[in-house]
Amino acid sequence: DQQVKQNSPSLSVQEGRISILNCDYTNSMFDYFLWYKKYPAEGPTFLISISSIKDKNEDGRFTVFLNKSAKHLSLHIVPSQPGDSAVYFCAASGNQFYFGTGTSLTVIP
Amino acid sequence: ETGVTQTPRHLVMGMTNKKSLKCEQHLGHNAMYWYKQSAKKPLELMFVYSLEERVENNSVPSRFSPECPNSSHLFLHLHTLQPEDSALYLCASSQVWGGLSLAGDPTDTQYFGPGTRLTVL
Numbered sequence: 001d002q003q004v005k006q007n008s009p010s011l012s013v014q015e016g017r018i019s020i021l022n023c024d025y026t027n028s029m030f031d032y033f034l035w036y037k038k039y040p041a042e043g044p045t046f047l048i049s050i051s052s053i054k055d056k057n058e059d060g061r062f063t064v065f066l067n068k069s070a071k072h073l074s075l076h077i078v079p080s081q082p083g084d085s086a087v088y089f090c091a092a093s094g095n096q097f098y099f100g101t102g103t104s105l106t107v108i109p
Numbered sequence: 110e111t112g113v114t115q116t117p118r119h120l121v122m123g124m125t126n127k128k129s130l131k132c133e134q135h136l137g138h139n140a141m142y143w144y145k146q147s148a149k150k151p152l153e154l155m156f157v158y159s160l161e162e163r164v165e166n167n168s169v170p171s172r173f174s175p176e177c178p179n180s181s182h183l184f185l186h187l188h189t190l191q192p193e194d195s196a197l198y199l200c201a202s203s204q205v206w207g208g209l210s211l212a213g214d215p216t217d218t219q220y221f222g223p224g225t226r227l228t229v230l
Contacts, residue, residue, distance in 0.1 A: 002151060004151065034218060036221070041118075041223070042223050042224075043113070043115075043199050043200075043201075043221030043222045043223045043224050044152075044199070044221045045220075045221065046218055046219070046220060049218060089152070096154055096157070096165060096167075097152075097154065097219060098151070099151045099152035100151055101149060101150065101151050
């Protein structure tokens with residue numbers, strides 16, 4: 001059973017607008033959440049993380065929000081840029097890392 | 110070289126071949142991981158090594174055999190694979206496995222290599 005889910009396989013956004021990528025999880029014991037970004041033919045690269053004791057973490061254009069009661073986290077990218085076009089993986093840390101299936105983001109110039 | 114490197118980047122092998130994937134991390138980390146990424150599936154954790162000892166083995170078939178000779182190197186030995194084993198194999202490392210820093214932020218953020226695209230014929 002998948003413990004981390006990204007229900008949107010793809011997302012298209014106009015350059016300059018906000019991109020919102022969503023992730024849901026099932027295990028309330030997860031204590032740390034991460035977003036990774038993956039370009040074709042490259043491994044995932046760490047983007048931003050959030051501890052379960054926080055509800056928001058911001059790093060430049062990237063902000064991650066955590067709603068523990070809903071077991072939901074989201075990644076906001078604003079303003080979106082064409083170079084942000086990639087696959088974004090959500091991950092949760094418990095006794096091991098659990099990854100979602102990824103959301104392919106396309107930012108249209 | 111910096112970060113996490115993997116060789117080869119692409120590998121095509123027959124079902125009777127024996128090959129090895131190599132991973133090297135230049136980050137001074139103590140934990141290393143093998144993941145498998147198949148199309149439209151989440152990353153699947155295969156093995157975890159912490160301080161050169163295997164700490165996780167997620168029911169991986171014995172045709173995959175990991176080796177961690179030191180904290181910087183990780184190998185995945187492949188033998189009599191099946192076509193369904195064709196996938197992207199990713200290596201990752203982290204500072205510690207399951208660790209928590211004094212600041213309260215986990216130190217097990219994983220950093221990935223570029224992966225080996227494996228095709229089994």
